[in-house]
Amino acid sequence: MSHETAPSEIPALVASSYGATVFDDLSKVWQKCLAEHLRSVMAGETAVLNWQEPVDAIADAEALLHSGGVNPLSEQQRGHKFESLLQKMLASGQNLHHPRYIGHQVPASIPVAGLFDAVGSLTNQPSAIYEMGPWATAVEHAVTRSLCRKVGWDPATSFGVFTHGGSLANLTALLTARNVVFPDSWEHGLPQNAVLVAHSDSHYCITRSAGILGLGTRQVVKAKLDHRRRMDPNELNQLLAAQKAADRKILAVCACACATPIGVFDPLQEVAAVCRDHDVWLHVDAAHGGAALMSRTHRHLLAGIDSADSVVWDAHKMLFVPATCAAVLYRDRAHRFQTFQQDAPYLFDPSNPGMAEFDNGTRTVECTKRSTGFALWGIWALYGEEIFEQLVDRTFALGQYFHQRLTGSDDFEVLHTPECNIVVFRYVPMSLRGESVDVLDGLQQEIRSRLVKAGDFYIVQTNLDGHVALRITVMNPLTTEQDLVALLDELRAIGQDILCKQP
Ligand SMILES: Cc1ncc(COP(=O)(O)O)c(C=O)c1O
Known part of the structure; x- marks a missing residue:
């Protein structure tokens, strides 16, 4: 028996996923969602991080992963689903563009840079x-x-x-x-x-x-x-x-x-x-x-x-x-x-x-x-390259400003003089001076954990010479002096709350 291979039709899902109109329609949805997301994050209207336990996030991602393909969707239904998947992605990420993201050495990337980057993704070069x-x-x-x-x-x-x-x-x-x-x-x-x-x-x-x-x-x-x-x-x-x-x-x-x-x-x-x-x-x-x-x-x-x-x-x-x-x-x-x-x-x-x-x-x-x-x-x-100069100068200056505020506060310990936008410090109120390493380390850990889960700020924790410390890196030019002052107030408030509830 001979098996002749006849030119076949492009399978329906493949044809749909490569359709020019589909791309046109979905990219408009994409543009609307991304623009609104960036606007609200940059305006500080959202949480910095919507904390979700990793197992729960993985379960959500897995459920969504397997939610396609059971019943064929109409193009309209697929458009709605595309938007809901997108919204889930945007709502569940780390909001680097939030002015109160002051954490890892990963920047609030210039939004337009993402548009250039997307050309590489879309045309795959x-x-x-x-x-x-x-x-x-x-x-x-x-x-x-x-x-x-x-x-x-x-x-x-x-x-x-x-x-x-x-x-x-x-x-x-x-x-x-x-x-x-x-x-x-x-x-x-x-x-x-x-x-x-x-x-x-x-x-x-x-x-x-x-x-x-x-x-x-x-x-x-x-x-x-x-x-x-x-x-x-x-x-x-x-x-x-x-x-x-x-x-x-x-x-x-x-x-x-x-x-x-x-x-x-x-x-x-x-x-x-x-x-x-x-x-x-x-x-x-x-x-x-x-x-x-x-x-x-x-x-x-x-x-x-x-x-x-x-x-x-x-x-x-x-x-x-x-x-x-x-x-x-x-x-x-x-x-x-x-x-x-x-x-x-x-x-x-x-x-x-x-x-x-x-x-x-x-x-x-x-x-x-x-x-x-x-x-x-x-x-x-x-x-022009001036934009990079402005970004460096602004974020380094904010590091200096934060350091000045720390040195002017008697309840924070300054661990170094910053040369750039990285500052490492600890919350050590007068009442805890001379306390054991374990107590001071535990306090920094607890403060950071509560701060991040509350979602108003994101900073990181580090270990310097065997001591736990708090660490910021100003990676967002939209962060302001007021944000940094508010961070110190928040750290102080959380620290005091922890200390007064201790037996
Ligand atoms: C000095 C230095 N080198 C290398 C790296 C690693 O770079 P990447 O995370 O891009 O692999 C880092 C990351 O923070 C860094 O601070």
Whole structure:
């Protein structure tokens, strides 16, 4: 019996889901819902976070997931359902655009940036190779060239590429360092005497990268910090000399601009001089603080960054574009092909070597990679780089303002002088001075938990030198001085309530 394959009709659901009118209708609903959501969140009319226990949220999501397909819906019914799914998504998320979201290092992204980003989603332009996403790739090259310029490098001799996030960016840069410093390592692996020197407060992704690169935890040496928690150049000098004397070879020194816990910037000029003296690769994790390069007021914090061999700079932090968009930048353009020493002939055509220059998949862990650069490129093109300066200056100034209010209050403990928009502190009223660590830690935890569940503010909790502390990062330019004062009042009120109910 022969099975002839006849041209078939496009199945009904497929035809509907690709229908141009359906898209037109639903995108109007989408536009209306999103615009109203952003307006009300930015005006502070909603809760910052509508807290839902994770198991309940998962149950809701699962129920909705399986709610389709039982009975075929009419187009009209599907339109209603689309709107209700959308409303559920919007009502259940973290409201980063609320002026009282002052939590993680994730910004209230510039709303228009999301529109540029959506073009990548809708037209699906993954850019492992130029041909797969020509404009996405062109944009990425253009923007990373400009970021290199901001670091102080000539784009003709430096190079940059985007990855999905700062963690992957740090891994990518350190893999490049590994292959440059240990040229046989791709083939033979790392020798036993390889070590990575990391800032003691470096983000956990640095030690995680070390593990992925084949270093044991004993092969990661922590650089000592000074009294401000910055990498101490004198100590670094001694450390590098001691490692050499012990016949250990340094893969890289990882400095921070700025370090995650309290947002402090390393003295990069001095650190770079030490690395140069010891002929060691300097990697600077500027995931958060790189954006200060956009500010005439704050770029001095990064003086010396142009001496680094590699730099990581997350645009999805302080350049206020949606996640993810993280740049890996190399001072020496020659290092751009050192990250991977592999062939993938179906992608990177050896008979067309000129294109490898533009195929970013030769330099990133990802093969299929989202068009990460559209939002940053679009915002930069639309508003000019001054918008980034204004965002940095405003949020850093609010960090300073909050610090001033803390120092002027006798019931808060100030744990450092902020250099950017990160401030760490504790609520310790006079009556609790001298109390045990457990009592003070427990109080901070309880205050934060109640604050977040009440939904009026969102801040985070951290641990500094073994003590629980409260932490804010001003990631929303719509946050005002009044919001920060109100936060202190709220923390105080919750703290007092807890203390008076204690036996
Ligand atoms: C200094 C620093 N490096 C790296 C990262 C990790 O970046 P991502 O969350 O984009 O992976 C962070 C995240 O907060 C960070 O603060």
